Amino acid sequence: MQSYEALRILLDGMLYMMALFSVMSFLQQRKAIYWQYAVYIVCITFTFNLNDQDYLKVNYLPGTNFLISLLESVAFAMYISFAIQLMNIQENDPVSYRILRYMILVLILETVVDCFLFSFEFSPEIISGSYTFFRFILAGTALVVLPRIFRLRQAVVSYFIIGTFLFVIGCLLALWINYIPAIFTRSPDSPFSFPITYMELGVVAEVLCFTLGMSLQNRENELEKIKVQGQLIVQLRENDQKQQKLLKIRDEIARDLHDELGADLASISMMCHAAEQQLTLNPELARKSIRQMGETARKVIRVMREIVWSLHSAHDSAGQFVHRIRETAQGLFDPNTTTLHFDVGLTDATIPSVMRRDLFLIYKELLHNALRHSSAANVYISFEIREQQIFLSVRDDGQGFDPEVGYHGNGLASIRQRAASLNGHLAITSHASQGTRATLNCPLPA
Structure with a gap:
């Protein structure tokens, strides 16, 4: 066995094994890039074997075998x-993508020209010249594209650049020695006297680089999948938290409708029935019942507006909240002799609806407590947002109370619970005959 033949068997075996690996990868992953690469390896290896037969011909000229050229x-x-798929060139570098598409058009044009030249039996010199011309165009264009692709700065690009560079160099050397008689001796004992040796060595080096590159890409794809899965898990957790918040809001609305509106609506029904009975027996008492129904109905409407306001996204601005707390305080204390004092800071911050609802209910409960229990001449209300913190304060100069005992009912426990749900801190200080001060500060979501 001669040295050239032994080298060719070794190199052919390596390439066919790589082609088999690509086919198996395609069957496993169903990605077109693998079968295309397998076709490339098989076609290029077949041309090497056909070229070996042509080298035995007298006056051999490259490109004069139509099957090899095809x-x-x-x-x-x-x-x-x-290459386009491996590095996603269409998206990462549209200019290189267009150049590579033009290279495919050059190959199609070359095939058409070859069909014409072979069909009309042009001279071998013209056919070989045409073949060499198109091949140098392709090699030169590839050398233009390579620097552009290199600027993509992707890990897989390095392997592609090196592999393509070695392949192009092998092709150029193979074309070059065809026209140097001192080297192109086609001696079986001298493998490097055959142009195919340079091309096949370039292809083998290229295949090894591409194999490493595809392995790296697969690794990156796996890491990307793990990253995406992690993001999905985080998103699912966030969605679950949002769902829990929505359920909490729904439960609170149901509780408010039951606690604040249920009793009032039931009393309206009872007063309506009583008024109906009193119309003939005691008209004055019936009129009193009707007036009570009107007052209760207005209270129901007010509570409904508050619930709707606290949930409507159009009222997320801090300015809307300030307007609402002013309106609420004035509505509560309007028939009273108590003087209201407001100290509010203007800001363009946004208060989320879930937070705004609890914040407003805390504020409203503090106002009710001041109205019912303090007998105060003055009530001081301050509201400010600074450094992503909300500060709300309600102070009166009334009779005060013992914070350890609290108000009657569960109002104080309710506002402490709402403050905790806001991750806030509620401080209440009070002394007999010295008034009460309630201060809430809580973080504003970023």
Whole structure:
């Protein structure tokens, strides 16, 4: 066995094993990039074997075998398609993508020209010249694209650049020695006297680089999948938290409707029935019942407006909240002799609806407590947002109370619970005959 033949068997075996690996990868992953690369390897290896037969001919000229030229064109087209997909060139570098598409058009044009030249039996010199011309165009264009691709700064690009560079160098050396008789001796004992040796060594080096590159890409894809899965898990957890908040809001609305509106609506029904009975027996008492129904109905409407306001996204601004707390305080204390004092800071911050609802209910409960229990001449209300913190304060100069005992009912416990749900701190200080001060500060979501 001669040295050239032994080298060719070794190199062919390596390439066919790589082609088999690509086919198996395609069957496993169903990605076009693998079968295209397998076609490229098989086609290019077949051309090497056909070239070996042509080298035995007298006056050999490259490109004078139509089948070799056709197989090379198919191989290069698969190679270009492989490169486009491997590095996602269409998205990462549209200019290089257009150049590579033009290279495929050059290959198609070359095939058409070859069909014409072979069909009309042009001289071998013209056919070989045409072949060499198109091949140098492809090699030169590839050397133009490579620096552009290198600027993509992707890990897989480095392997592609090195592999393509070695392949192009092998092709150029193979074309070059065809025209240097001192080297192109085609001696079986001298493998490097055959142009195919340079091309096949370039292809083998390229295949090894691409294999490493595809392995790296697969690794990156796996890491990306893990990253995406992690993001999905975080998103699912966030969605679950949002769902829990929505359920909490729904439960609170149901509780408010039951606690604040249920009793009032039931009393309206009872007063309506009583008024109906009193119309003939005691008209004055019936009129009193009707007036009570009107007052209760207005209270129901007010409570409904407060619930709707606290949930409506159009009222998320701090300015809307300030307007609402002013309106609420004035509505509560309007028939009273108590003087209201407001100290509010203007801001363009946004208060989320879930937070705004609890904040407003705390504020409203503090106002009710001041109205019912303090007998105060003055009530001081301050509201400010600074450094992503909300500060709300309600102070009166009334009779005060013992914070350890609290008000009657569960009002104080309710506002402490709401303050805790806001991750806030509620401080209440009070002394007999010295008034009461309630201060709430809580973080504003970023």
